[in-house]
Amino acid sequence: MRASLVELEAVAAVARHGGFRPAARELGMSSSALSHAIAALEERLAVRLFNRTTRSVALSAAGEQFLSEIAPALQTLEKAIENVGEHSERPSGRLRLNMAPGAARILLQPLILEYSRRYPEVDIEVVTENALVDVIGKGFDAGIRLTDSISPDMVAVPIIPKMRSVVVGSPRYFDGRQKPVVPGDLSQHICIQMRMTSGRFYRWEFEKRGETQSIAVTGHLTFDGSDLILEAALAGFGLAFLGEHALAPHIASGNLIPVLEDWSPHYAGLSLYFAQRRHMPAKLRVLIELIRQSATRYNW
Secondary structure, eight states, rough: OOOOHHHHHHHHHHHHHSSHHHHHHHTTOOHHHHHHHHHHHHHHTTTTOOOSSOEEEOOOOOHHHHHHHHHHHHHHHHHHHHHHHOOOOOOOEEEEEOOOHHHHHHHIIIIIIIHHHHHEEEEEEEOOSOOOOTTTTOOOEEEEEEEEGSSSSSSSEEEEEEEOOOEEHHHHHTTTSSSSSGGGGGGSOBBOEEEETTSOOOOOEEEEETTTEEOOOOOEEEEEHHHHHHHHHTTTTTTEEEHHHHHHHHHHTSEEEOOOOGOOOOOEEEEEOOOOSSSSOOHHHHHHHHHHHHHHHTTT
């Protein structure tokens, strides 16, 4: 009766973490797939390896004996994989990334396309969506999100350490209008609103010298994506509140004018995140290296 390497690694990971969810993250698989693998092995062995309750998962006596006997073999295999990995030349395969549309726009040239130029053997798939997703359960290698939104049990690699959102309007919009000086002045302006994935309107948030304000703006246009808000602002249909990195070229060209900059604080920026793994794939390792190089090149 044979057990696959995946099943043996599954037993070791669940025993190490005392639960299916953290073990699944380490192995890069879903909790349900991991539970199925363990159950299938137990059925073939005709023995229960783990005692399960609603609160804990622990090795049975048979499971403890089984793990003690397979652990040395797993360590030998792990060492062999590490050694042979040192001789691999270039990363290959498919790299699947999940991120918000705004993050994809910011990182397309400096990170995603640069990665493709350097490593043409890797096929890159980028899926954009505003809502947070389970990157492991949906088969992604990694995700990119605002650092503060990343679960603490994931490995996070900062890409852009600090960001901020800025209120902008076009010269056409400001023609004949006074620019806002304090957040309260926005009540006298037409603002382009954003509806969040939760269904609520985003409140524009400001801070200055410890004073915070959250403003419910009004306007004729509402979008659920920053790209459309940016286009409407460039066309002069109202003020927009968007990330400074996406606005930078339009501000530099004079097509958008920033206001309330002294009320626009920095916040934690974007990070790459993924599950802890014993063996990091080369395609992910070189992405992290590129991120660190880009931080210096672009002064992020």
